[in-house]
Each structure stands twice: as structure tokens, then as C-alpha cells.
Amino acid sequence: MTVPDPLRVVLVGAGLMGRAWRDTIEAAPDVELAGIADIDPAAAAEAAAALGRPVPTGTDGVALAAATGARAIVNVTVPEAHHPVTTAALFAGLDVLGEKPVAPTVAQALSLAAASEVTGRLFMVSQSRRWNPQLFALRAMAEELGAAGSLTTEFFRAPHFPGFREEMAHPLLVDMAIHPFDSARFVLGAEPVAAYCESHNPPWSWFAGDAAATAVFEMTGGVRYTYAGSWCSPGRQTSWNGEWRLSAEKGSAHWDGDHDPVLEAEFTPAARTPSPFSGIEGALVVFTDALRTGVPPMGEVHENVLSLAMVEATVRSADSGRRVLIDDVLAEAHAEAIRNEANPDVRDALAAWPSVRGVLTGG
Numbered sequence: 418m419t420v421p422d423p424l425r426v427v428l429v430g431a432g433l434m435g436r437a438w439r440d441t442i443e444a445a446p447d448v449e450l451a452g453i454a455d456i457d458p459a460a461a462a463e464a465a466a467a468l469g470r471p472v473p474t475g476t477d478g479v480a481l482a483a484a485t486g487a488r489a490i491v492n493v494t495v496p497e498a499h500h501p502v503t504t505a506a507l508f509a510g511l512d513v514l515g516e517k518p519v520a521p522t523v524a525q526a527l528s529l530a531a532a533s534e535v536t537g538r539l540f541m542v543s544q545s546r547r548w549n550p551q552l553f554a555l556r557a558m559a560e561e562l563g564a565a566g567s568l569t570t571e572f573f574r575a576p577h578f579p580g581f582r583e584e585m586a587h588p589l590l591v592d593m594a595i596h597p598f599d600s601a602r603f604v605l606g607a608e609p610v611a612a613y614c615e616s617h618n619p620p621w622s623w624f625a626g627d628a629a630a631t632a633v634f635e636m637t638g639g640v641r642y643t644y645a646g647s648w649c650s651p652g653r654q655t656s657w658n659g660e661w662r663l664s665a666e667k668g669s670a671h672w673d674g675d676h677d678p679v680l681e682a683e684f685t686p687a688a689r690t691p692s693p694f695s696g697i698e699g700a701l702v703v704f705t706d707a708l709r710t711g712v713p714p715m716g717e718v719h720e721n722v723l724s725l726a727m728v729e730a731t732v733r734s735a736d737s738g739r740r741v742l743i744d745d746v747l748a749e750a751h752a753e754a755i756r757n758e759a760n761p762d763v764r765d766a767l768a769a770w771p772s773v774r775g776v777l778t779g780g
């Protein structure tokens with residue numbers, strides 16, 4: 418694949434996270450910010466003004482990419498806009514690096530995976546916390562520790578978020594827990610099979626929806642992943658990554674989420690080279706490398722969808738009081754995606770998938 422150097426990209430979405438991406442793109446040596454788009458033209462103009470050089474702005478990312486000769490977009494819009502903005506970009510021949518979540522629903526995420534197949538364009542989801550070098554170290558420890566038994570994450574914080582998070586039905590599960598769920602898949606090298614979850618809202622909560630939840634996942638290979646969290650937890654705070662413990666055949670590994678993880682075992686761990694990637698900067702490097710090499714990156718849309726399926730399964734379990742099979746979530750999402758698909762080529766691609774899990778996991 419021929420990719421110009423630098424890679425010209427349009428940033429779509431100039432909100433809080435969009436401005437972090439603007440600075441990251443601007444600082445990247447082999448990427449050039451060609452324009453900034455936002456449906457709110459004042460937001461785009463304000464984000465561009467801070468750059469100290471003229472940068473074109475607009476309200477439509479795809480039109481702006483065409484006008485500026487950009488080759489890709491970075492989609493940092495609100496989750497509800499992820500599907501329409503990314504679909505339009507893929508069909509305009511643009512590659513896409515998109516913020517998490519891939520889409521608000523697994524059905525929309527499947528549609529995006531199929532759109533990427535039909536167009537042949539790369540769609541990578543930036544799940545920023547996966548690109549943490551400490552998490553890579555934890556994964557390396559997990560590999561050395563042999564068969565995994567249990568992995569746990571505790572996440573207890575007390576943030577105030579004026580706005581949509583304080584009004585959502587499941588703010589912790591939907592807005593935050595996707596990060597540790599995605600990280601758990603990575604650490605274990607395992608995929609979710611089933612989820613049981615209870616959520617509740619402590620009486621003192623300043624959230625309208627359930628700000629606390631406990632979830633147990635059965636993962637492939639029989640290992641259990643347990644997540645316990647609260648977003649209205651005054652007192653001792655965990656890190657934003659949460660506190661992690663892995664119990665495995667040959668010992669254990671612990672990560673406080675802020676420092677290097679610690680291994681406790683009766684063998685000497687191998688020397689490790691730290692991962693060179695970190696946060697959204699890491700995701701951008703991996704995206705540009707993938708365009709140059711043609712090798713699908715971690716976070717490629719198919720690979721990301723099961724993290725969102727874990728979120729959807731926990732919400733469904735919390736609402737129903739039942740254990741939920743991930744394959745049921747995928748089957749229903751697949752049927753919904755086919756039913757709602759407006760593009761006949763994408764619908765045909767979805768309908769041709771022999772197995773949703775198989776397509777998502779490359780099996």
C-alpha cells in the first residue's frame with residue numbers, strides 16, 4: 418500500500434477528546450493535520466485557532482478530507498455519530514482511526530466491520546488504555562505464569578461529570594467499563610463466553626443511573642474475569658486503570674494501574690523490553706504503521722467488537738438478572754444489523770458471514 422509521508426488526516430469532532438487528538442496529531446512527525454471538522458462550526462474554528470497556523474475547518478469531515486487531499490480521518494465525535502461518520506468516510510475511500518466505543522451498539526459495530534470489508538479500508542478503534550506499556554508488561558507476566566485461573570479488576574472512584582454521564586442508565590458499565598473489559602481480553606489472550614452482572618446505585622450517588630456494578634465473565638479456557646466498580650466511591654481511590662490481580666498456575670501478578678505490575682512466583686521472570694506505544698499517541702503510530710505495512714493492527718474493528726459485546730452483555734444481565742451468553746448477544750446484534758442495514762453491499766457482506774464470532778476473531 419502506498420501511503421504518502423506525512424499522512425494527511427482530518428480530525429472530526431473538536432470536543433474535549435478531539436482537542437487532545439489535535440495536539441497528538443500535531444506532534445506526530447509523520448502525520449499532518451489537514452483540517453478540523455465539527456457539526457458545530459464554532460467548535461472546529463476554536464480548535465483550529467489554538468494551533469497558531471491556518472488549518473481549514475468545516476462541518477463535514479468527508480467533504481473537508483476531499484477538499485484538503487487528506488487520506489484518513491480521526492473520528493472523535495460523540496458515540497452516536499461514530500457509525501454515520503465512519504461509514505461515510507470508508508465509502509469515500511478514507512481510512513479511519515476512531516475513538517472508543519466503536520459504536521453505541523454491537524449491531525452498529527458489526528455494520529462498521531462489514532463496511533470496512535466491503536470498502537477495503539482500514540478502520541481501527543483507538544481503545545487508548547490498551548496501549549499502556551504497563552498493561553503490556555502485565556500481559557507478558559500472564560504468559561509466563563501459565564494457565565490463568567482468575568483475573569480481577571477493582572475500580573473505585575468518585576468523579577463528578579456534569580452532563581450526559583450523570584443522566585445515563587448505566588454510566589459505569591457503558592462509558593467506563595469497556596476499558597478494563599477490553600484490557601482483560603488482552604491480558605488473558607482470551608475471549609468472553611458469558612457474563613453475569615448486578616448493578617446498583619448507592620443511596621448517596623450523584624448519578625441518575627446505576628453507578629456501581631459487579632460483573633463475572635466466563636472467558637475461553639474457563640478462566641473467570643471479575644470486575645467490581647463504583648463511580649460514587651468517596652475515600653480511597655483506585656487509579657483510573659483500576660487495581661488488577663491475576664491468579665495463575667505458577668503464581669500471581671498485581672498491577673495498581675499507575676506503576677509497573679509486580680510478579681510473585683517461584684521463578685525468575687524473563688527480561689522484558691517495554692512496549693514503545695502509549696495512549697492515543699501509540700494508537701496513532703500503530704494506525705500509520707498499519708497503513709504502510711498493510712498488516713491489520715490490534716484494535717482493527719473486527720478485533721475490537723467483543724469488548725463492546727462484553728458491555729452489552731453486562732447491561733443485559735443487570736437488567737434481566739440472568740447470565741447472558743456472548744454468542745446470544747452477537748446473534749441478536751447480527752440479525753439486527755442485517756435488518757437495519759441501508760447499504761445492500763454491506764447487508765450482503767453481513768449475511769455471508771458463516772459465524773459472527775469466527776469472523777470477529779479471525780477463526
Ligand SMILES: NC(=O)c1ccc[n+]([C@@H]2O[C@H](COP(=O)([O-])OP(=O)(O)OC[C@H]3O[C@@H](n4cnc5c(N)ncnc54)[C@H](O)[C@@H]3O)[C@@H](O)[C@H]2O)c1
Pocket residue numbers: 429430431432433434435454455456457460476478493494495496498502516517518543544545546
Ligand atoms: N479514550 C479515552 O480515554 C476517552 C476519553 C474521553 C472521551 N473518549 C471518547 O471520545 C469521543 C468524544 O468524546 P468527548 O468527550 O470529546 O465528547 P464531546 O461532546 O466533548 O465532543 C464531541 C464533539 O463531536 C461533535 N460532533 C457530534 N456529531 C458530529 C458529527 N456528525 N460530525 C462532526 N462532529 C460531530 C460535537 O459537536 C462535539 O464537539 C467519545 O466517543 C468518547 O467516548 C475517550
